[in-house]
Amino acid sequence: MVASKNPVKLKATQNILGKIYPKTDVKAKHVDSGVPDQPIGLDITIQGAINRAKNAFSDEFDLSVGIESGLLEVPHSLTGYLDLQWCAIYDGEKTTLGVSAGFEYPPMVIKKVLEGIEVGDVMDEVTGVNKLGQKKGAVSHLSKGLLDRTGNTEQCVLMAMIPRMNERVYF
Template sequence: MRVIVGSKNPVKLQATRNVLGKIYPELEVEATDADSGVPDQPIGLEVTIQGAINRAKNSFSSKFDLAVGIESGLLEVPHSITGYLDLQWCAIYDGEKTTLGVSAGFEYPPMVIEQVLEGVEVGDVMDQVTGVDRLGQKTGAVSHLSRGLLDRTGNTEQCVLMAMIPRMNDNLYYNNQKNLNI
């Protein structure tokens, strides 16, 4: 199985290897900087998902079986402290169909969201908050905020695995039988 990841972020690459390596024992993974076609700090469901799809499709070629695009973005969520949660979306493209998955979401502190809404990227704000340069390419904000109980690799693995569920059960998702015995 040959897979291309539409990002050179080491966390996205490792999460993809970790999940797909359990599904495909003979796995080769490469990385490329694929254009997301969305702002560096996506805000909103549509734009974040489109970024993941664009990364997957823009990195795909016939030399790969699958292309993986991962995009993290802020989504408006009523009743939350700041009005936003961070979710990572994964799109997996095989040249014909795209499957999607999402990670667990978490909320940033209000001062982070305030700066993001003023145009600063989450990663830059969290680097300042934690004093860790390129935190998003290491353990991630989720690790800092969860006190190490979940790191960015684990959070990213969630969205990759969720995007693989239809592919792991193609008889349930892509079979045109009307009466499936589940």
């Protein structure tokens, strides 16, 4: 169960889990993250992913997947922040975590976010694409199409699955 109706998060999870478990059935439902819509900071972003995964879990599914994007303070970066996606995968007992590659938004985007506007809203305005984060994503726009949001999200899902793919050495 993917703890979001965002089509990018669902597709990324289907892509990765489908390779690991070929007969997997991935569903999605809206789940509250319990954190602000625009998480800023490591702890709050990870907590949002964990909250999503735990809030989506039921005995009907083996795993629940929570994905949360957030801005993390990074010294020596141009703006002081990088965007990272965190994935929490929960099985009713244990949670495994993974993170995507991070990227930096333009300074004007960070300025507006720190004024209280969500990254998605700013990037929709910058690109002229409505709901960019549910399509190719800001990372696609900024990387000139070399990486889209689905691929970026697949990274965090795969990283969260590594302990589960190697249970003998992790658990």
